[in-house]
Amino acid sequence: MKISDLWLAGFLFLFSIPTNASTLNFTSNAELDAALRQRISQLSLTGDPLSPRSLPSINTTKAQLGKLLFFSKIQSGNFDTACVSCHHPMLGGADALSIAIGVDTLNPNLLGPGREHRSTAPFYDGGPTMPRNVPTSFNLGFWDKHIFHDGRVEALLPLPFQHGAIGGISTPDSGKDLPDPDAGNNLSTAQAAFPQITLEEMRGFTFAEGLSNQETRERVAARMRGELEPLALNQWPALFRETFNLPDVPLNEVITPAAIREVLAEYMRSQVFVDNPWFDYVQGNTLALTPQEKRGAFKFLSRENVGGFNCQNCHSGNLMTDEGFHNLAMPQLGRGKGDSYTRTNDFGRYRETYRFNDLFAFRTPSLLNVEVTGPYGHAGAYGTLEDTIRHHMNPTVAIARYQYDGTQPSVQQSDMQNNSQEAINILFVQQIVGVSKLNNHAYNEEDIQDLAAFLRTLTDPCVKDRQCMAPWLVDNDIDPDGLRIEAVDINLQPL
Template sequence: MFHRTLAGLLCVWATASAADPVSLSDYVQADVAQARIGQLLFYDKILSGNRNIACGTCHHHDLGGADGLSLGIGEGGQGIGAERTAGTGGDAIRKRIPRNAPALWNLGHVSVTTLFHDGRLSVSDIYGNGYDSPAEEWLPQGLDTVLAAQALFPLVAQFEMAGNPSENEIAGAVHDRIDAAWPILAQRVRTIPAYGEMFVDAFDHIDDPSQVTIVDIGNAIGAFIALEWQSFDSPYDALLLDGTPLPDDAERGRVLFFGDAGCSACHSGPLFTDQDFHAVGLPAFGPGRTRRFDPMPRDVGRMGETDLLEDAYRFRTPSLRNVALTAPYGHNGAYPTLDLMVRHMADPVAMSAIWTPQMAALPDVPWLAGGDLAIRSDIREMARQAAALDVTPVILRDSEVADLVAFLGALTGKTALTRPMGRPDAVPSGLPVD
């Protein structure tokens, strides 16, 4: 059990309360008119190969900016959240999305320079376009932020939004080279009169709709995400700003979080993330994020980007702001509740031993079910993953787990569910809005 001293608790309080409050000045500047275009594009299926899925399908306002699933149902599916189905006939999905859809909260904060669970997109001059990304030198110039750059990649991902090569011109172009599809998507958008007019009005360098490129589309979506998902009015922020006390259980959880439980070793800073990568031993399942030369249904995490063995099975530390709104948890959504996730982080080995597939929110897909747990039968791979663990176990009583969960709940913004723009009722393409 933990042993605490008064001096130790005072030290913890000083450390926790000295954190700088988050303010508007901590976010990248974004143009509201451009963001309003981005709001429409975010929910417009015109940006998908088969015109059947939008960014908002998997990052929905009603689901805290995520999709409520462990592993998403991408292109070909129907509906949102737990009700999303895997499609039928020729539209049926061929693969689950291999990772949990991350929420979008506070991604416009200036501290965010790396995105995706494996960090495969980051601010960098390595390719001369401002970013180290899967598109390498083919990522176009002029993207304002890492958010704008990120917005382009789901559009050209086969199982997320592009579709299969034989189905549409977008997927076929991607098959040739990653950047070949972006001009086609830009033409789709700019030839819709309402979009063309909005781009001319919102962007100083655009005098005619024919000038709209994928860069402008990315910048609009990036502006929307940066403005829409700002959240820094939680009870914890009130504590930092004016000393408003937390409820007793949340206060006990705060002391644990910054103290003996060790959570703040990785969940640090204003967004409660060190922006680094750690192996936390989550139970393996799903199709994995396979590589061309490694078809095993496994996910090697950061190593898939760096090719460094020491990065194997490490994933980016998620922000904990509004975490109570974004279940399930982990890079693959292994746990349905914060209680279970906290218990896993306290003792990954013990929790992995009692994990069951029923804990995962996986919509029924009979034709994929045989592969959902295939990786768990690979004894050597399971041993490799178990050996890569950056977590030092701690002993937590049930009451302490409950207190930590209460503190995590105190990181929920008071206006988190009331966003400034929200989900549009309709989009200029006329396609249905999820």
């Protein structure tokens, strides 16, 4: 897979020449408004990604039970990790790390920057054992086609706003293109069963050794029923009976892997954060954005021939994603997935499809609340929106200049340049044969700042306000098993 011929390097140099520069010639704010509103109309944007979806409130009984479970270490093999360890509501529904630290951490309660592995942990090498950046759990219920960076949980036919799978959902349990009978009726429920069986995330390297995925889930359910390790406190049986209204059914039919994944999914699907200035503007409030933010919106939505960068070609619709997969040749940090000659690269979607078009391709993220969901890229290579935008403008130049300056100095970088250059080389070929949507652009610093300002208008103010986020936190809730994550930051201040 390694491509290093001199002739290709020459082509890459030529191909790094940008295709256009942004030039806007609006004489007034009113003229910019008119052009932007015309573009909004052309793209059929409504500012309402929720309609006609039906997603649960955090106040439903299942979402409330899911919240308690989300913050508990009961699912992890070594009682040291919870879902919230990587998806904290006050960390953008993620963990603010380039690559997550899952099991075997020094301090299970310390989340975000400063979280580290124990030096005595299995496979310890100083850096994170997980291979990829953590996607946000915010607005998870909006996804209709794929979950995870590589789309390994996939609707076999598009789900009509999560009202049940037409053709089922494929997962790693069933294999690609085959329906998983245990997946549930939406993508959120399907994916909720996989962190607890993944070694680096929650399972650990010794729990349920030799057992299948489903057998491991059954063992977690048995633990919650009180059939395995004795717990000094265990309110799960009563809570599950009450939530599912099953007071007289045998407990092994109440606390099941299916019930566990359902309540977790309902909690995550309740994380709907879409009240932002951009949507106010789309719905008619021209005062919702500043002139700079409007310029950024126009450049984001418009084609190159009118001074835009055509970002909506991939970040389309109200959710701002085509739910597709694209090779951006983002810097490859970390251990990777064992791909290529270095065995530390990550081929992304190709690992699922084995199609050349999908080499180094990763799912287009939604940009809603993107301001708070960094670091960015499948390996968390960039810590700012500005640097991420610059990379999109010209990946070849960005990789040549790249130096990691994030909050995880121990993240593995020894193969970063070789692995990243391989992605650049493949991107070049994909562009030449016409399977890539990514073009190189000339730009100035104003363009970067305008685009970044626009992206920040996609933030729902609630996600930065702890009081507003209180319904998704556990400050005043019961602790059903005494295993709650009491989340603190690197300064040991409560999150």
